[in-house]
Amino acid sequence: MSFCQIASADPQVLGWQETVYFTDEQLFAEAKIDTGADHSSLHALNIEPFEKNDQAWVRFELLGQKTLERPVLKNSVIKAKTALQAASVRPVIALQLCFAGQKRVVQFNLVNRQHLKVPVLIGRADMPKGWLVNPHQTHLVSTDCRL
Structure with a gap:
């Protein structure tokens, strides 16, 4: 009895850190490939919600380099890491990027990641399907x- 199926081809492998390219904004950034995160996060400063045509939008400074305005797709509630902290609510926006040789639209929650080493976090939902991560x-x- 076999408990696993052997794939016919070698799986593609990502490093734990990769470079991504935001195509519309023409910006490169370092990204942590985080198999422990469900969703992706993006470093943003001066995050300002506003309304445009009766829809929620957000203005933010992308990677400390460009000011952008995007519609808010939803708000994501992030659980507190400790009992002493409160949950946070983050706007979620969509940006197109080139990652692993593929163009894809990724939904990012916006947060100040200045205290972290890498400005972009790619969660499981946005990783290429079937790829592995080499830590x-x-x-x-x-x-x-x-390509």
Whole structure:
């Protein structure tokens, strides 16, 4: 009796840290590939919600470099890490990026990540399906989406 199925091809592998390219904004950024996170997070400063045409929007400074305005897709409630902290609510926006040679639209929750080493976190929901993450290596894939 077999408990596992062997894949016919070698799986693609990501490093625990990769470079991503925000195509519309023409910005490169370092991203942590986090298999422990469900969703993706993006470093943003001066996060200001506002209304436009009766819809929730947010203005923010992307990676400390460009000010953007995007519609808010939803608000994400982030659980507190300790009992002494309160849960936080973060706006979720969509941005197109090139990652692992593929263009994809990723939903990011916006948060100040200045205290962290890497400005972008890619969660499981936005990882290429079927790929593996090598926790001992970085920068294994291309940001070239012309492939």
